[in-house]
Amino acid sequence: MKTEKWMLMTIIMTLFVSMVSPLTTIAAAKETIEDESIYDLLVDRYFNQSFENDFEVNTQTPEAFAGGDFKGVVEKLDHIEKLGFSMISLGPVFSTETYDGKRVMDYGKLERHFGTSEEFTALIDKIHQKNMSVIVDFPIQNVSSKHVLASNEANDAWIIENTDGTISFDLTNEDAQQAVLNAALDFVTQYKVDGLRITSIEEVDTNYLNDMINALKEENEDFYVLSNEPSEAEFDAKVSTEQEELLRQAFKTVENETTGIVEPTEGKPVIQQVDSLNSRRFTADSAESNMFPPTRLKMAMATLLSIPGVPLMTYGSEIAVNGEQPPESHPLMNFKTEEELIEFIGDVQKLRNGSAALRTGSIEMLHNEAGLMIYKRSNEEESWIVAINNTGGTQSFDLPREVIGDNKELNGLFESDILRQKDDGNYKLVLSREIAEFYKVNDNKGFNKGYMAALALVYILFIGFIYLVWRKGKQKKREAEMK
Template structure:
């Protein structure tokens, strides 16, 4: 009888796994992604430093898979739940960025071995973190041996520079930065690339691909590749640098470069109107069924650092970063943060924007990022809630994120002056108050309005909850504790006298 009971209890556990596999496409909207340029992060294994030259920023500096594995706890403690890596396939011409592919089914040995990459993925999964890889299929490295190999000359388009990015045919067939352009319309080429994409998933157990240079490759290829991978891994996640219409047709997340440009303009200095950012979200909500998997960045590995933008505007980078990060973590979408942002790493054009990470630095911005991550994790409305702009005035915005169960209000004063915005109580239910979760502010309704006052370059995130009124229990404790202590002293003195 006991054996039958044990079997009955175990059957549901066998049918329904206790833990979901990291990388479920449905829950990426809850994630925050930390983007790592492998070579510029941390050197964890000096045995693979054969091509390292720390005096030349245009070549390898020593970062590797082992280094990222060693720093997983550092990344997790900042609140990141996923890590994206630049292309890790075997490269040529000393290209530390991974942008000059040589063999699509071999690892870049300057980053480490396949075993070390597998260990990184496993260690990340053990921490409930996901790993995604950049995957680009547009081109190979300059002087690739396939150009001279019999039977492979038709793998490439005729050499021609891309001169007009607005024309699809020129984008899809031209040579980007002089690199041989692959002809994905050739069935042999498409099969090779799709097989390679599936090979990395099978060999490493990664959870997603960050697809780059998507607009330089025919849409038909992406449809074929994504469909082929989803046949085996329906939970596999894709996000790419593509416009909203194409992202919707492919059913993938998009890296919103238009919003990134707007964010850089708005947050690199003060007193900039932010209405255009919210209009952009109106467009995205209208174009996408899943706007919550839109990647939100203020810089990438292909742009100058946001810190450089703030420096150019003669602003203090740490404060500017706080404003930008508050926006990223309270708006819909997935925050995608480039390594080094937590220390306001600076840098202009490549390779200056790929400086080596520094782990010995002030942690004020890191602590702020941890605080924002904790808020986003604790309050679902910040991840999946509807978005409504309540007020925008001279560089200060107040907006609402709301689900059926929860309402949050975020206020960002990105101006050079202390500002007050009056919110009509019609936006908020009766007997409610705004309780600050970032800086412990408290706002209550007075004469039909909620007055939100913020000093210059400050932000607050409020939870809308039932008005607490006077906390009589807390007041009672404040009164009773000292009374009890005094009584204790009196009794102790009396006992002391009796003893004597």
């Protein structure tokens, strides 16, 4: 019996070593914001793990709190990890009037629906244990009229009442500037988050935003400071509404214009996204065009995760959440769903996380016309060819030897295609409709003797195992007949 167990374990280990997926990669160290990929969620709409904080929760009313909490995010961290994202954006977590956290009442308190200080700290620790970063939204305007800063009459001179019932702070006033900055610094001192996303910054002076960015980075030079709005301030990455719209229009259907998607940008990297927590869902665009949203999202996410910039995905995109605008576009996350799109995003992320070339390498556009986009990402260590066939038919393209080099082998990691040099020196790429493929450029080593030898060994071991089982069974039968 011990011999049989040994044979079985040998077969299993040999299979593992010889047939391990080419998508298995080792995550590289994160050095810049471009090494990150962001999963953007709202705590209230993610997962309800603790019923102790369900104060007046009503899942039937879209505008009401739905019960999601810090413990719920902890419970579902494996899901985000499976998707391969390196950074989690939790949205605002401060005491608030609204489920989305925008109408902040007190920067010094956490929202009681979300959980306690201890639970929030535990969430941050769990995220860090999984080698992920965490950022929080910090709204600095359009907060609740019940905000604690507005309750002090001494602050009346810099409190602005808005027509929608919210208030803003006159951030040309030094007292207002200091109060908001102190609140941000107090928060990041108490909780070891990796960054803040400064929101509601419309008409806020750029100099003040830069002062705020510099003050936060003085506390921690590796601290990320982002925004969800276009700004001239020195945020670590910039938001481009034009880029978001270009990506939405390109991938909501097939054979759309894709030129401009990878145009060179100056200064800070661009946050690459097809929708956001504040916008119409990308799924709504593709569904309106009578297209299959998961396929559309595959094309979009393969592009976002392989072009320069910082990819951001709104929670629920992995299950093709729909919606025109909040709160319709902020449904409770459904974790009981098909895995195909989730696995695809996770597989592309494995490539990106394991390859500095795919994250921060140079890009060379080889072809970009009528939905077929082919580009090269490379650094000194490695080269990739990314082919996005966002068309309704099979496409072919000759990759020139001047780009690939001589005697190379291109291994397609999703369609298992292998491209080798043709007689004319080029490499012919053929790609089926609505497919994204990543080709790793390797030296052509010819016949893989090691791999075939491993397969042969597996076959021999398997036959040996079957023989041992048969012999053991025959022996037991003889013993039974002798009794």
